Amino acid sequence: MSRGREITDEPEVDDFDFPRVLNAVADPIRLAIVTQLAAAPTDVSCGSFILPVHPSTATHHFTALRQAGVIHQYYAGTSRMNVLRRDDLNEAFPGFLDSVISAVTKVSTSAR
Amino acid sequence: MSRGREITDEPEVDDFDFPRVLNAVADPIRLAIVTQLAAAPTDVSCGSFILPVHPSTATHHFTALRQAGVIHQYYAGTSRMNVLRRDDLNEAFPGFLDSVISAVTKVSTSAR
DNA sequence: GCCTTAGTTTGATAGAAATCAAAATAGACT
DNA sequence: AGTCTATTTTGATTTCTATCAAACTAAGGC
Known part of the structure; x- marks a missing residue:
């Protein structure tokens, strides 16, 4: 019966909640995820991100971003893209x- | 000597830290402060905001916004503007x- | 000078959020 | 089938953050 590999908690655009999106993006780890994702030329697997936290912690951050509507996730074999x-x-x-x-990117770009 | 009424912890533009600004604005109370301030035609005293929290709690939120660089505060008599x-x-x-x-304002505007 | 008004400071508390470790799940490969 | 890789789930812990109450400071007005 349950395959347990379906992801069904992504909100539709009409249901986006701005404070929630703001909150999702405000965490430094999650901001890093968004930034790396924005810079990547292709979809990225969870394990490919460079993050200073344990994988299980990363999962929570991915969940927060997904449920806020910031990212879409889908399975590709054992990887989650x-x-x-x-x-x-x-x-x-x-x-x-x-x-x-652009605000995040600017920091590393302009060496000031 | 010390008059204790000078506010000296407002960062300069060059020292703005984006994650910190993001974090400041991400709290619902602080987002309300920013929104009400953006909509007001003049400078607003702390007591004039409509906030569902105790004044001492509001002070902390104003401090967070000020230290992130989102707002400027100055004294006018007993009021803090x-x-x-x-x-x-x-x-x-x-x-x-x-x-x-515009993201915050949109919600209350478009009755959907 | 005293009372009022406006806001801050200082504790103390409670709830939320981030974190890690260990065990569990599931597809890919052999 | 068995193993490896990738990721999640669960549980425990700890660290933050928001919150309020009470006491304090300072300016304004009487």
């Missing part, structure tokens, strides 16, 4: 994601 | 504040 929901976020909160990404 | 640092935020993180304000 991650995709930024750029279009959906832009539709719900125009300009927000872009400003966040 | 608040100002959104729109220009500074826009200089440091272009588009961020605007997208946040």
Whole structure:
């Protein structure tokens, strides 16, 4: 019966909750996930992220991002792949994601 | 000597830290402060905000926003006035504040 | 000078969130 | 079938954060 590999807790665009999205992105680990995802040319597996936390902790952060609607996840074999929901976020909160990404990116770029 | 009424912990634009700003704005009470401040035609005293928390709790939230660089505060008699640092935020993180304000405002506007 | 108003400071408390470790699950490979 | 790899689940712990209450500070007005 239950295969347990379906992911069904991703909200639809109409149900996006801005405070929740804000909260999801505000955590440094999760912000790193978003940033690395935004910079990647392809979908990224959970294990491919460079994160300073235990895998089980990372899972919680991925869950927070997914349930807020920031990322989409799907299985590919034993790996769980991650995709930024750029279009959906832009539709719900125009300009927000872009400003966040550019704000984070700027730091490492302008050596000041 | 010490008058104790000077506010000296407001960061300069160059010292703005994006994760910190994000974190400051991510709290629902603080987001309400930012929203109400953005909508107000003039500077607003701490006591004029409509917040569901004790004044001493509000003080902590104002402090978090101020130290992150989101608001500027100054004394006017017994009142402490608040100002959104729109220009500074826009200089440091272009588009961020605007997208946040419009994202929050949209909710109450479009009755769906 | 005293009382009022506005807000802050200082504790103390409670609830939420992040963290890790260990065990469990599931597909891929041999 | 058995093993390896990738990730999740569960449980325990700890660290943060928000919160309120009470006492304190300072300016304004009488």
